[in-house]
Amino acid sequence: MSNSYAQPILRTADLSKALHVVGMLLGIADLGDPEVDFGVRITSAHSLSAVLAVLPDAEWWAEEERGGPSERGDDPSASSPVWLQSRAEAPETVEPFLRAVGDSPAAVRWDFNAWPEVPELGLGVGGTRGAFVTLCVHARDLDLEEPATDHTVFVHVKQVEAERAPWLAAQVGLRVIGDLVMAPY
Known part of the structure; x- marks a missing residue:
């Protein structure tokens, strides 16, 4: 299994604008049965409770200790800051999750079947490990290590199909940034 490659196409303080761009990108994708993955770094007890209410089965770990605590049944509120992650959730979970995270750095990644073919670039349908959209809120990077007051939308492609990213950006009136x-x- 290989990783996808991602390129930012929008940075905005307007979360509704970022979600609109995500919606336009999903509109050109072959969605099939889309799933959503979530990740968040939480320092606030209030946000932690709110996120766990939305994603009660989320895996979590203390900042310096990847894995373990959620598997042992420990209390995440005793380990602040914590990272939470949940995969293969329903798309309807996105808005409640975004409300719950508050100003915590978080990522939402939509996973779907494929990007459309781009004959003018010699690209067939783009799928398997290269068909995602990620929205990072309050962060500038996919690892959530660069806190920000704005939000960034990334398109994911296969590394060998890097030219698909600028094409995708252009389809929604943007460019890679x-x-x-x-x-x-």
């Missing part, structure tokens, strides 16, 4: 980087998962 940063480098193509390997996605963390």
Whole structure:
């Protein structure tokens, strides 16, 4: 299994604008049965409770201790800051999750079947490990290590199909605004 590569196409303080762009990108994708993955770094007890209400089965770990605590049944509120992650959730979970995270850095990644073919670039249908959209809220990077007051939309493609990213950006009236980087998962 290989990682996808992601390129930012929008940075905005307007979360509704970022979600609109995500919706336009999903509108050109072959969705099939879309799933959504979530990740968040939480320092607030209030946000932690709110996120766990939305994603009660989320895996979590203390900032310096990946894995373990959620598997042992420990209390995440005793380990602040914590990272939470949940995969293969329903798309309807996105808005409640975004309300719950407050100003915590978080990522929402939509996973679907494929991007459309782009004959003018010699690209067939783009899928398997290269068909995602990620919205990072209150963060500038996919690892959520660069806190920000704005939000960033990334398109994911296969590294060998890097030219698909600018094409996707153009389909929603935008352009790439940063480098193509390997996605963390």
